[in-house]
Amino acid sequence: MDGFCVAFGISFLMYFITPGSSTCLKGCSCVDETLGRSLLCMETYMGQIPEDIPRDFTKIRMENCHLMELPLGSFSKLGTLEFLWLNFNDITLMDIKSLQGLANLTELRLQGNKLTSVPWTAFQDTPRLKILDLKHNRLDVLPEYSLKHLPVLTYLDLSFNQLSVISKDVFMNWPLYQKAERVWAKEGSVSNVVLALHDNPWLCDCRLKGFVEFIQAVRPPIILMNSYLLCSGPASKVDTFFHKIQLKTCTKPVASAPETNINVPPGANVTLSCLVKARPGPSIEWMNSQKIIRGFTATVTRIDEETVNSTLVIPSLYLANGGLYTCLASNFIGNSSAEITVNISALSNSAPLLPPxxxxxxxxxxxxxxxxxxxxxxxxxxxxxxxxxxxxxxxxxxxxxxxxxxxxxxxxxxxxxxxxxxxxxxxxxxxxxxxxxxxxxxxxxxxxxxxTGSDVSEMEQRERLIHIVVVVCIMVLSVPVGMYACTTEARFSCAERCGNLWRKPYLWSRNRNRQEAEFQGVESQGPESQGIDSLGAFDSLQVASDEVLCRDLQGKAKKKQKSDDRCKGGSAAYLY
Structure with missing residues (x-):
């Protein structure tokens, strides 16, 4: 009996010290479940995906962890991962290979992040993905072949984004939809696909014609989570439901001028008029001798849903104002122009033929x-x-x-x-x-x-400058003493600043009100909608570096003189 107890105790301990079973990330909790191990990280400040995640997890849930991006191979070592929840973070960037190695992934939730675009080819690495949740992001474009690599997807949520125009070809090119249509036509039944597209600022003009017709005729296997999609523009269709509108095909502009040849005396005012018919509405520019005109008063008046009238007012005509004027109208399909000739003729010898x-x-x-x-x-x-x-x-x-x-x-x-x-x-x-x-x-x-300035964001500038300062400090501290040609004071200054940089703690604070305001209106749909919280930003950081690295590359005899010449000044970099 005693031997049995000893053997059982050893087996029990071995179970809990097996690599990958007893380890867990700091600030997170790990749970052994029937279908595998789960990692739960809630409101734990991370900033980036940890590199030391144990490999035996089947479910990972990191929410409110202030993750900024999904870099290359973020979870490439987790081949057994099936469920990945990254809701309510600050993810703005997703690498094209961020899902590499996740061949068994079936569910990906990215609700409540800051994605403006998604590299849809990244889903080539997730052939078994069935659930994709992207609601409450900032997506404004859905490419024509965006769903090409999601052949078994059964739930796609794109609600509460910034989509305004979308082509029906997005769904016509979806392999799952094509297959389901064939099965439905042949057998009359197929597993349903849930699609959420509501609460986007849809612009209901001719560009949305195909998509509106697709929504109006949608039937199994596609099921809309909310079939009452609303128009947000143009003004004549605001708050109109999709099933109540009929849209026309887009057309290129057709410009015409009621008067193409105008004779006016010098000093008089003249108004040029140009009628343009187009779908969608065109942009209009006036040109004189192929030069864009600024300074004259140009206005656009809408006559009906497809026609606008543009007028150009020219005050106090002089001889130099005569000639050929062109009204150029364009939209995404093409452009058209109308020409008007302005002739200025003197009425008497006293008339001002020239400007002052x-x-x-x-x-x-x-x-x-x-x-x-x-x-x-x-x-x-x-x-x-x-x-x-x-x-x-x-x-x-x-x-x-x-x-x-x-x-x-x-x-x-x-x-x-x-x-x-x-x-x-x-x-x-x-x-x-x-x-x-x-x-x-x-x-x-x-x-x-x-x-002009650089379009690198402030955060990127801060990160680059921090990286530069840290690298310079490490270089200075790692160079042998014989390679220094700067003063002792400068060397100590570098060491002290590098130490302060690494020792300065991250400061963060909770701010529930910001998160609740940002996701106001989110319906409770399970655990992913609970526990919404927010972490504050870093406090402002100011780092100064006045290190100078002096090297002698031309001979031991000239080292000191050259070093003295190079160490007369310092450099400073300030981070805000």
Missing amino acids: SPILSPDENTSIDIRIAKQTVYGITVEWRAAMENPSETWFTIHFGKYDSPKRETIYIGPGINSYSVSDLLPVTKYEVCVTLKNHPPREGQCVVFV
């Missing part, structure tokens, strides 16, 4: 002061001031383009306007903008050269 003298007559003494009033990563606003006798009648020309490109966009600016803004520039690019009197070439002092 400052506009066309070259005046080398005219000074134009130009400055940058506002600048962002993608845009700039310039302001200028010129000493003119008649500022209310003075026209200007904007010359704008890349600094190293001979091509310049030429834009006319009407009287009374002394600023110009551009909002579609490329980041980290050198540009030049010049302001001159109308039709005059740029002169010295009339141009400004600038470089």
Whole structure:
């Protein structure tokens, strides 16, 4: 009997010390269940997917853990994983190989994150996936072949996202739908597929025609969780249900002008008109001699659901304002234009055939002061001031383009306007903008050269700078003493700052109100909708580094002199 007890005790202990059975992540709990082991991490600050997750889990649930992304091979060593819940984190990025190694995964829940897009080809690594929950994210596009690699999916939730336009081909190209349609037509029964698409800002114009017709005719095997989809635009269809609307096919613009040849006396006002018929509504620009016109008053009035009228008002016509005007209308299908010729004829010898003298007559003494009033990563606003006798009648020309490109966009600016803004520039690019009197070439002092900023986010900048400071400190601390040529004070400063950087604790705080506000309206659908909480952000971090690494690569005899020359200054990097 005693021998039996000893043997049983040893077996019992061996069960609990088996590798992968007794280990668990710090701050998490592990449970042995009938179908395998489960890892539960709730409100545990992680920031990233841990690398030391035991390999024998079949279910992992990490919620409110402030995960930022799903990098390459996040769970590649967990070949037995079947259920993965990552709800209510801060995931904004998903690597195309983030699901690598999860061939047995059947359920993936990413509710309440910040995904704006999903690399749909990532699901090639999850051929058994049956449940995909993406509700309460920020998805705004669903590509035509996005469901191609989900052949056995039976539940797809895309509700509460930012989808506005979607093609019915997304579902026509879904292998599961194609197979289910064939089975349904042949046998009249098939396992149902649940699809959730409600609470998205659907734009019910011609681009949504195919999808609306698909929803109106939907039947098994597709079952909508909420079949009452609402339009969020355009204004005439706001809050209209899909089953109550009929949409027409999209068409390219057709532009026409009621008057194509206009004769007016100098000094008079003239209004040019252009009718455009298109689905969806077009964007319209007016051009004169292939130059975009700014400064004139251009307005667009909607006549009916498919037709708009654009007018261009030209005040106080002068001889230079005559010529060919073009109304250019475009949408995603194509473009169309209408041309109007403006002829200016003198009625008497006293009529002003030319604009006032400052506009066309070259005046080398005219000074134009130009400055940058506002600048962002993608845009700039310039302001200028010129000493003119008649500022209310003075026209200007904007010359704008890349600094190293001979091509310049030429834009006319009407009287009374002394600023110009551009909002579609490329980041980290050198540009030049010049302001001159109308039709005059740029002169010295009339141009400004600038470089747009970087579009790297503030968080990325912080991470890069932290990485740089840490790497520099490690390099300084790891170089042998003989390689130093800096002062003792500088070396101690580096060591002290590196130590402070690593010792500074992460600060976080709970803030339930933010999470509840962000996910207000989420229906309780099981454990994934409970325990919503939030962790605060890091406190602001400021790190300064004044380390200088001095090396002698040209001979022992010149080491000290060169090092002294290089160690006269320091460098500092501040992180906010």
